[in-house]
Amino acid sequence: MIFMFNNLFPSLQQYHHSFIAVDPSLGPLVLSVCLEEEENKLRVILRMKECSLHGTFSLSLFTNMPSAVELAKRLSDKVTVSKFDVVSYLKAPDLITAFDEHRVSSNFKFGVLYQREGQFTEEDILSNNKESEKFREFLSILGDTVQLQGFTGFRGGLDVCHGQTGNEAVFTSFNGREIMFHVATKLPYTEADPQQLQRKRHIGNDIVALVYQEGQTPFLCDVIKSHFLHCFVVVRRVEREEEEGGAAYQVSVTAREDVPPFGPVIPDPPLFTDRSQLREFLLTKLINAEIACYKAEQFSRLELRTRSSLLESLHNELFSRSRCMMGDPSIAAAPPSESTRGPSEGSGGFIENFKRAIRVRSHSFETLGVPRKSTGNSSQKPKVDKDAER
Numbered sequence: 001m002i003f004m005f006n007n008l009f010p011s012l013q014q015y016h017h018s019f020i021a022v023d024p025s026l027g028p029l030v031l032s033v034c035l036e037e038e039e040n041k042l043r044v045i046l047r048m049k050e051c052s053l054h055g056t057f058s059l060s061l062f063t064n065m066p067s068a069v070e071l072a073k074r075l076s077d078k079v080t081v082s083k084f085d086v087v088s089y090l091k092a093p094d095l096i097t098a099f100d101e102h103r104v105s106s107n108f109k110f111g112v113l114y115q116r117e118g119q120f121t122e123e124d125i126l127s128n129n130k131e132s133e134k135f136r137e138f139l140s141i142l143g144d145t146v147q148l149q150g151f152t153g154f155r156g157g158l159d160v161c162h163g164q165t166g167n168e169a170v171f172t173s174f175n176g177r178e179i180m181f182h183v184a185t186k187l188p189y190t191e192a193d194p195q196q197l198q199r200k201r202h203i204g205n206d207i208v209a210l211v212y213q214e215g216q217t218p219f220l221c222d223v224i225k226s227h228f229l230h231c232f233v234v235v236r237r238v239e240r241e242e243e244e245g246g247a248a249y250q251v252s253v254t255a256r257e258d259v260p261p262f263g264p265v266i267p268d269p270p271l272f273t274d275r276s277q278l279r280e281f282l283l284t285k286l287i288n289a290e291i292a293c294y295k296a297e298q299f300s301r302l303e304l305r306t307r308s309s310l311l312e313s314l315h316n317e318l319f320s321r322s323r324c325m326m327g328d329p330s331i332a333a334a335p336p337s338e339s340t341r342g343p344s345e346g347s348g349g350f351i352e353n354f355k356r357a358i359r360v361r362s363h364s365f366e367t368l369g370v371p372r373k374s375t376g377n378s379s380q381k382p383k384v385d386k387d388a389e390r
Contacts, residue, residue, distance in 0.1 A: 018096060018318070019087060020087055020318050020319055021084045026049065027049050027308070027312070029084075030046075031044070033068065041056055044056070046076060052100070054075075072084070086322070087318050089324075095314060096314070102307070107178045108177060108178075109157065109179070109206055110180075111209030112139070112170070112181045113210070114128045114212055115213045115214070115219055116215065119217060120217065122224050122225060123195060125223070127194070138212050139183065142172060143172025143181065148167060151171075156181075166187050181210075182202040184203060204225070206228060212235050213234060219232065230256045230259050230293040231256070231292070232254050233252075233253050233282065236249070248272060250270055250271055251272065253289070262285075262292035
């Protein structure tokens with residue numbers, strides 16, 4: 001559950017307050033409390049570096065209105081602070097909501113690889129230039145082929161002005177989300193480059209990729225070398241007897257072993273004959289796969305570092321801006337620095353720090369200092385998705 005400040009005022013009788021503190025062991029804490037008088041309860045969120053804790057408490061549990069410290073300790077017995085400071089900055093809800101939503105995205109990008117019969121290597125797969133009629137038919141199940149020039153939807157890192165990432169892409173909207181597919185055959189092909197780095201640059205930086213197979217050649221997830229790619233959804237077209245209804249699509253999933261299970265469960269047998277059902281399944285599976293991949297070791301470590309940085313920046317911003325609101329002369333007399341500018345005041349402040357932190361996610365792990373793992377490391381071993389999903 002995300003604590004949405006915009007939804008906290010259905011009536012004038014409902015209030016919310018925010019508090020901040022720095023715990024000796026936990027670091028910055030940001031606490032929000034919403035009083036729901038009609039239901040006689042308190043909704044509370046405690047934001048810490050590792051996670052956000054949510055709780056609902058009946059007022060009947062308390063003799064008097066509980067303090068911020070008491071509420072925080074009810075959510076976590078690790079809290080040791082003796083007092084919280086009140087947040088009085090008028091734009092605090094915007095900053096706190098931005099932090100709460102920093103992992104919420106309505107847009108996704110996925111790679112699409114085309115594997116033909118007898119293709120075992122990354123070079124072979126990335127060098128495919130021609131699209132068979134059956135492959136184009138499959139792409140039409142995923143979404144619409146759009147012209148990139150002047151495209152105004154979610155572009156997923158593709159160039160929509162100068163044609164540097166090809167002329168076409170596959171795009172769709174699904175349950176309020178925009179999805180851009182990096183289709184290898186539609187990305188630029190370089191004649192003198194057997195590695196096709198132009199294509200690898202996009203697909204290798206995706207977290208989840210879809211593999212469309214023609215023929216019986218198996219796909220091994222370590223064929224595509226990437227620090228980012230953690231999951232592959234593999235689809236093979238299966239020709240059936242004409243009286244049975246023509247083609248069917250067989251689906252399987254392979255992921256690194258530190259990616260937790262995710263749904264929807266692959267049916268048994270794993271065959272789809274209905275295009276709309278296949279589309280619903282694949283798009284749901286791809287989105288859930290990316291969400292699950294963020295819990296893998298590399299991404300969770302990166303997420304913790306990003307979250308810690310954002311929470312510290314949020315705490316400092318709320319503290320300094322609240323001091324300004326209260327008329328603290330030491331703050332008011334000083335020129336506005338990057339740590340005390342508001343969200344619309346130039347290049348400093350929490351909002352800009354937040355945007356910079358989010359942009360960092362698109363960089364390579366080498367840039368971020370995440371150690372490279374050897375191919376023999378156990379965490380790189382694939383696991384095949386069967387029916388052990390949830």
